[in-house]
Amino acid sequence: MLTIGSLARKTGTKVQTIRYYEQIGLMPEPGRTEGGQRRYGDDDLDRLAFIRHARQLGFSLEAIRELLDLSDHPDRPCLEADAIARRQLKQVEQRLARLEALRTELKRMIHECSGGQTADCRVLEVLRDHSECLTDHDEIGA
Amino acid sequence: MLTIGSLARKTGTKVQTIRYYEQIGLMPEPGRTEGGQRRYGDDDLDRLAFIRHARQLGFSLEAIRELLDLSDHPDRPCLEADAIARRQLKQVEQRLARLEALRTELKRMIHECSGGQTADCRVLEVLRDHSECLTDHDEIGA
DNA sequence: TTTACACCCTCAAGCCACTAGAGGTTCAAC
DNA sequence: GTTGAACCTCTAGTGGCTTGAGGGTGTAAA
Numbered sequence: 075m076l077t078i079g080s081l082a083r084k085t086g087t088k089v090q091t092i093r094y095y096e097q098i099g100l101m102p103e104p105g106r107t108e109g110g111q112r113r114y115g116d117d118d119l120d121r122l123a124f125i126r127h128a129r130q131l132g133f134s135l136e137a138i139r140e141l142l143d144l145s146d147h148p149d150r151p152c153l154e155a156d157a158i159a160r161r162q163l164k165q166v167e168q169r170l171a172r173l174e175a176l177r178t179e180l181k182r183m184i185h186e187c188s189g190g191q192t193a194d195c196r197v198l199e200v201l202r203d204h205s206e207c208l209t210d211h212d213e214i215g216a
Numbered sequence: 217m218l219t220i221g222s223l224a225r226k227t228g229t230k231v232q233t234i235r236y237y238e239q240i241g242l243m244p245e246p247g248r249t250e251g252g253q254r255r256y257g258d259d260d261l262d263r264l265a266f267i268r269h270a271r272q273l274g275f276s277l278e279a280i281r282e283l284l285d286l287s288d289h290p291d292r293p294c295l296e297a298d299a300i301a302r303r304q305l306k307q308v309e310q311r312l313a314r315l316e317a318l319r320t321e322l323k324r325m326i327h328e329c330s331g332g333q334t335a336d337c338r339v340l341e342v343l344r345d346h347s348e349c350l351t352d353h354d355e356i357g358a
Numbered sequence: 359t360t361t362a363c364a365c366c367c368t369c370a371a372g373c374c375a376c377t378a379g380a381g382g383t384t385c386a387a388c
Numbered sequence: 389g390t391t392g393a394a395c396c397t398c399t400a401g402t403g404g405c406t407t408g409a410g411g412g413t414g415t416a417a418a
Contacts, residue, residue: 077414079365089366094405109413111366120344127346132318132355135404141343148335155339156329163322166315173312176274180305187298193290197297201283202262204269213274214375219385221394231395236376251384253395277375356404 075105075113085122092122100125100135100142133162175211182208217247217255227264234264242267242277242284275304317353324350 082089095101101122104112124145128138137158144155179200186196200206224231237243243264246254263284270280279300286297321342328338342348 077365088406090407091405093367098404107366107413109366111413123346124343126356128343129356129404130354131321131343132315141340144334144337145340145344148333150334152329152332152334152337152339155334155337156326156331159322159326159329159339163319163326166319166322170312170315170319173274173308173315177305177308177312179273180301180308184298184301184305187294187301189298190294191290192286192292192294192297195286195294195297197294197301198283198287201266201270201273202287204265212272214268214271219394230377232378233376235397240375249384251395253384271375 075115076119078112078114081114081119081122084119085126087122087126095122095125098135100139131162132166133158137162172211172213175209176213178209179207179211217257218261220254220256223256223261223264226261227268229264229268237264237267240277242281273304274308275300279304314353314355317351318355320351321349321353 076084078089078092081087082092092101096103101118104114104118106112121142124142125138128141129135133141140158141155144150144152183197183200186200188194188196192198218226220231220234223229224234234243238245243260246256246260248254266284266287267280270283271277275283282300283297286292286294325339325342330336330338334340
């Protein structure tokens with residue numbers, strides 16, 4: 075049986091995050107020692123590893139909840155899991171497109187900056203006047 | 217003089233967001249009508265446009281605060297503004313790299329999914345076993 | 359057996375950058 | 389004078405954690 079600390083180390087999670095996942099029902103309530111400390115088994119380790127891996131791939135906790143649910147029902151068709159992953163891919167591709175536009179614009183701003191006084195700073199000038207932008211960047215709400 | 221609503225429309229900002237910027241000191245307290253409604257001038261319009269544009273380029277409100285401060289002092293050297301922009305570019309490039317790795321992995325997962333039962337679903341399988349990943353994706357805390 | 363100390367506990371609040379909603383007031387046009 | 393859109397303040401919620409206060413537990417060495 076693992077303490078919360080060793081589970082945290084094994085999965086690269088913070089202790090508080092594990093308690094948070096328990097609180098929101100993503101991780102089950104584990105057994106406790108007489109003194110009230112949490113003790114985890116291998117199932118918990120697998121589940122947490124799954125969650126962390128999905129988080130690394132950018133899935134939201136809600137999406138992960140669905141994926142875990144599907145994972146618990148091996149007889150169900152896998153269309154749903156596929157759909158969740160496709161949705162995630164789409165989001166990633168949208169964010170990529172936006173970030174690429176951003177990169178272009180930032181590079182241009184910096185490249186044009188002469189290093190003089192802020193009065194002549196291209197960085198500030200471009201920020202002041204959107205019409206100087208070439209790309210259709212829009213990162214807000216991304 | 218502009219009402220908060222027309223300022224919002226002109227800058228593509230929500231009314232509540234403008235009040236929020238005022239609350240955190242990013243926008244100055246505007247004049248008021250006798251009835252207590254906010255009224256804005258052209259300076260406010262410029263400042264808010266600057267803020268929104270910087271937000272679109274992904275700058276944090278703290279970075280924007282610094283940029284606005286620099287913008288208010290045209291005699292100071294522009295090294296600082298340049299540094300802020302470079303920092304931002306670096307962040308954008310890091311996020312791009314991570315997202316590209318993510319996209320690769322997601323595509324592979326989806327591509328390999330046969331569409332059968334969740335028991336055989338590659339999407340779920342990959343999530344279960346990180347060692348099946350080819351890329352060094354890590355989007356958490358990005 | 360005592361003591362040290364790393365680890366664990368709960369609960370509350372904070373982070374960012376807003377967003378939403380309740381409940382009430384003002385402004386401008388008709 | 390009346391309508392109704394737009395305004396006001398204040399509070400709370402979002403996601404995904406993180407931090408901190410103030411205390412209890414577990415284990416190994418002296």
